[in-house]
Amino acid sequence: MSILLVAGLGNPGRDYDKTRHNVGFVVVEALTRQLGLAWQTQRSFEAQVARWDPVPGRTVLFAKPLTYMNESGRALQAMTGFYKIPATSVIAVYDDLTIDLGLVKVTVTGSAGGHNGVASLIEHFGGGFIRYRIGIGPKDPPQIDLKDFVLGQFTSDQQSLIETNLERYMSGLRLVIEHGADRAMNQLNRRDSQ
Numbered sequence: 001m002s003i004l005l006v007a008g009l010g011n012p013g014r015d016y017d018k019t020r021h022n023v024g025f026v027v028v029e030a031l032t033r034q035l036g037l038a039w040q041t042q043r044s045f046e047a048q049v050a051r052w053d054p055v056p057g058r059t060v061l062f063a064k065p066l067t068y069m070n071e072s073g074r075a076l077q078a079m080t081g082f083y084k085i086p087a088t089s090v091i092a093v094y095d096d097l098t099i100d101l102g103l104v105k106v107t108v109t110g111s112a113g114g115h116n117g118v119a120s121l122i123e124h125f126g127g128g129f130i131r132y133r134i135g136i137g138p139k140d141p142p143q144i145d146l147k148d149f150v151l152g153q154f155t156s157d158q159q160s161l162i163e164t165n166l167e168r169y170m171s172g173l174r175l176v177i178e179h180g181a182d183r184a185m186n187q188l189n190r191r192d193s194q
Contacts, residue, residue: 099135
């Protein structure tokens with residue numbers, strides 16, 4: 001039985017709904033909707049969880065931690081510990097300021113890059129997890145405080161760009177889920193670097 005954990009990173013609660021920092025939630029929610037899955041709150045994991053069994057013997061768990069962003073690793077470690085999921089079978093979906101808005105990049109190594117959610121995952125798992133990084137950059141205006149920028153809402157133009165790209169974000173995420181990080185890196189990273 002192989003289990004894959006796909007975790008959207010974000011902050012719970014209506015106040016954070018349309019913020020840049022919650023784009024990981026947006027993509028994971030959209031994909032679970034497309035797959036017809038239902039979310040359940042699992043208090044023991046401090047997360048909302050949806051389950052997908054695409055083929056016999058293979059389960060994909062989708063999770064949205066209900067901890068705040070900087071404690072994401074705590075919630076996900078509870079799940080990986082319970083289901084005995086190695087870090088290499090965890091896909092973290094999150095916003096990345098170093099990537100231009102509209103682009104996606106898949107990586108498996110690197111630092112947290114100033115992202116508190118990723119820092120929390122590294123603290124709880126070490127490295128090894130797959131990173132599905134959704135561009136929200138560049139920071140504009142450049143002098144704005146990082147926290148104010150990521151917790152700010154997309155402009156209407158940016159929001160429509162996210163919505164236009166949602167299908168591509170979902171198909172890219174399915175590519176990682178179904179075919180692994182290497183193939184996704186070859187296809188997605190090359191296309192987005194042009």
